[in-house]
Amino acid sequence: MTSERxxxxxxxxxxxxxxxxxxxxxxxxxxxxxRPKPGLEWxxxxxxxxxxxxxxxxVHPPQAVGYKALARASSDLAAMGARPLYFLLNLALPARxxxxxxxxxxxxxxxxxxxxxxxxxxxxxxxSPLAAINLTVIGEAGRGQAVLRxxxxxxNLLCVSGRLGEAELGLxxxxxxxxxxxxxxxxxxKHLYPQPRLELGEWLARSGRATAMIDTSDGxxxxxxxxxxxxxxxxxxxxxxxxxxxxPDDAPKIGLDSLRLALDGGDDYELLxxxxxxxxxxxxxxxxxxxLTVIGEITRDKRILLxxxxxxxxxxxxxxxxxxxx
Amino acid sequence: MTSERxxxxxxxxxxxxxxxxxxxxxxxxxxxxxRPKPGLEWxxxxxxxxxxxxxxxxVHPPQAVGYKALARASSDLAAMGARPLYFLLNLALPARxxxxxxxxxxxxxxxxxxxxxxxxxxxxxxxSPLAAINLTVIGEAGRGQAVLRxxxxxxNLLCVSGRLGEAELGLxxxxxxxxxxxxxxxxxxKHLYPQPRLELGEWLARSGRATAMIDTSDGxxxxxxxxxxxxxxxxxxxxxxxxxxxxPDDAPKIGLDSLRLALDGGDDYELLxxxxxxxxxxxxxxxxxxxLTVIGEITRDKRILLxxxxxxxxxxxxxxxxxxxx
Numbered sequence: 001m002t003s004e005r006x007x008x009x010x011x012x013x014x015x016x017x018x019x020x021x022x023x024x025x026x027x028x029x030x031x032x033x034x035r036p037k038p039g040l041e042w043x044x045x046x047x048x049x050x051x052x053x054x055x056x057x058x059v060h061p062p063q064a065v066g067y068k069a070l071a072r073a074s075s076d077l078a079a080m081g082a083r084p085l086y087f088l089l090n091l092a093l094p095a096r097x098x099x100x101x102x103x104x105x106x107x108x109x110x111x112x113x114x115x116x117x118x119x120x121x122x123x124x125x126x127x128s129p130l131a132a133i134n135l136t137v138i139g140e141a142g143r144g145q146a147v148l149r150x151x152x153x154x155x156n157l158l159c160v161s162g163r164l165g166e167a168e169l170g171l172x173x174x175x176x177x178x179x180x181x182x183x184x185x186x187x188x189x190k191h192l193y194p195q196p197r198l199e200l201g202e203w204l205a206r207s208g209r210a211t212a213m214i215d216t217s218d219g220x221x222x223x224x225x226x227x228x229x230x231x232x233x234x235x236x237x238x239x240x241x242x243x244x245x246x247x248p249d250d251a252p253k254i255g256l257d258s259l260r261l262a263l264d265g266g267d268d269y270e271l272l273x274x275x276x277x278x279x280x281x282x283x284x285x286x287x288x289x290x291x292l293t294v295i296g297e298i299t300r301d302k303r304i305l306l307x308x309x310x311x312x313x314x315x316x317x318x319x320x321x322x323x324x325x326x
Numbered sequence: 327m328t329s330e331r332x333x334x335x336x337x338x339x340x341x342x343x344x345x346x347x348x349x350x351x352x353x354x355x356x357x358x359x360x361r362p363k364p365g366l367e368w369x370x371x372x373x374x375x376x377x378x379x380x381x382x383x384x385v386h387p388p389q390a391v392g393y394k395a396l397a398r399a400s401s402d403l404a405a406m407g408a409r410p411l412y413f414l415l416n417l418a419l420p421a422r423x424x425x426x427x428x429x430x431x432x433x434x435x436x437x438x439x440x441x442x443x444x445x446x447x448x449x450x451x452x453x454s455p456l457a458a459i460n461l462t463v464i465g466e467a468g469r470g471q472a473v474l475r476x477x478x479x480x481x482n483l484l485c486v487s488g489r490l491g492e493a494e495l496g497l498x499x500x501x502x503x504x505x506x507x508x509x510x511x512x513x514x515x516k517h518l519y520p521q522p523r524l525e526l527g528e529w530l531a532r533s534g535r536a537t538a539m540i541d542t543s544d545g546x547x548x549x550x551x552x553x554x555x556x557x558x559x560x561x562x563x564x565x566x567x568x569x570x571x572x573x574p575d576d577a578p579k580i581g582l583d584s585l586r587l588a589l590d591g592g593d594d595y596e597l598l599x600x601x602x603x604x605x606x607x608x609x610x611x612x613x614x615x616x617x618l619t620v621i622g623e624i625t626r627d628k629r630i631l632l633x634x635x636x637x638x639x640x641x642x643x644x645x646x647x648x649x650x651x652x
Contacts, residue, residue: 030371030541038364045358048450080357092376
């Protein structure tokens with residue numbers, strides 16, 4: 001059996017806590033000490049990634065667990081338009097995850113940290129019957145530039161990045177077909193290695209053009225309901241416009257409807273944001289090859305309605321991920 | 327079964343996230359947004375408090391679980407000499423903890439937040455077979471004033487606050503005698519409702535007199551080894567000087583030796599710090615009725631030695647809490 005010290009040293013090696021600059025004290029002390037840059041605001045978020053709730057040891061490779069834990073947490077920064085700086089890692093691990101599994105996990109997390117520009121600043125480790133990864137991620141944004149959920153106004157247009165439902169399709173294929181899923185690489189990659197839209201978020205925040213923003217972590221229907229509730233508005237969602245995953249013909253089709261996946265599938269980590277009608281005309285079709293699509297309109301009427309090809313409307317219930325419902 | 331939204335609303339009511347001042351965005355968005363005060367540094371720490379590892383649902387009242395989770399995390403700020411500002415709460419709860427238990431838990435946590443001066447700034451909730459509370463606590467300290475583990479120098483004197491081993495005695499009595507423990511109220515209180523030494527920590531940091539500091543969360547023998555390792559020094563610990571718990575005569579005595587409890591018992595959350603010999607002469611005997619005691623000396627020789635009444639020395643192994651050893 002390993003000791004806490006040995007585990008921490010392995011974290012140190014794979015996730016160097018480069019002290020210096022504004023990080024005065026990194027891992028190894030009781031707490032991290034950071035000198036904030038003058039004129040900027042701090043954006044702080046925390047996220048749990050738990051065995052049997054968010055991932056399965058027998059299904060998900062350790063690299064994906066490490067990568068995705070940090071990607072999910074960083075997506076909350078993208079949703080505010082903040083630039084990632086530091087993260088704190090709180091690990092609770094069973095003995096079976098302290099050997100080779102742990103190396104794979106750290107490799108995946110190190111890759112995510114490099115990709116997102118995050119430096120490990122602190123953390124804690126303990127033992128636990130089930131693996132639990134808790135992350136705190138800290139970013140910065142210009143004064144007053146962070147984009148909130150609460151700024152959507154009637155008449156604003158609703159936009160989304162990427163293609164929705166891909167991660168959920170990847171999960172469903174993985175659960176039903178296991179490694180045979182390899183031929184459907186794209187949805188699988190999106191499920192295992194999601195890409196938080198950090199550049200897009202920062203661009204929208206800096207330009208001041210997004211009036212409200214949230215990331216699609218629980219699924220469009222649920223995340224849109226959060227944004228509308230925070231803003232005190234409703235929305236009309238144009239079903240034909242929603243950029244949605246293509247379900248492969250030879251995929252096991254039971255219950256895998258592409259509109260349903262796009263509306264209620266979680267884990268996409270795309271950005272859902274609102275802009276004024278005037279700005280929408282200047283919205284590029286894509287930013288760094290990530291498509292941007294106008295999918296609806298914000299309304300004074302607080303209901304959330306789905307409008308089909310024929311213009312028929314029906315209420316859209318929030319049926320994305322709720323950990324306490326299932 | 328409750329929904330995530332309902333749980334979050336209950337958190338809101340008991341732990342108001344008072345927006346305003348430097349907290350621009352509190353709970354309810356993707357992340358918290360804070361405006362740091364100019365000239366100050368930020369001190370950030372994260373801590374896990376897990377069912378069956380750190381607490382037992384059948385033994386520990388929900389109020390104590392909520393209180394202690396925040397007290398433990400805040401103790402890391404005390405150990406740096408930082409002033410608490412904000413916290414983020416990440417909750418993973420089984421269905422059996424979402425009813426009345428949750429109200430008690432929030433009451434305890436709200437009491438701790440008021441006592442320590444902490445405001446809830448964000449968080450997340452999810453379901454889980456075992457209760458897990460993850461906290462991120464943010465504080466501030468003057469530029470360069472945070473006290474690190476790494477500053478102890480040979481010749482410095484080693485000091486400790488309070489009385490050691492009390493929390494461990496409280497736990498042992500609770501496990502062996504359950505509610506009959508009430509007559510030993512003091513150790514029980516210390517185990518259930520520890521008091522992080524925030525005022526003492528801040529005073530030592532502001533005065534610039536502590537050369538190194540750590541809190542006694544794992545037990546004196548282990549925490550002293552951390553401090554010495556970070557500082558590249560050793561220590562002589564004077565056994566007769568260690569302020570230790572009194573084991574009640576009629577307590578079940580099996581294995582409850584007061585020196586052993588003081589050396590290896592965890593969860594006391596006292597401060598262990600080093601000062602120059604010159605300053606030690608001016609160290610008050612107590613600060614706000616918390617006794618301060620000189621218990622040893624820092625040495626160039628990197629061993630940690632325990633010196634008994636007769637001046638005999640023996641090596642002191644780190645035998646406090648290590649979650650991966652047991």
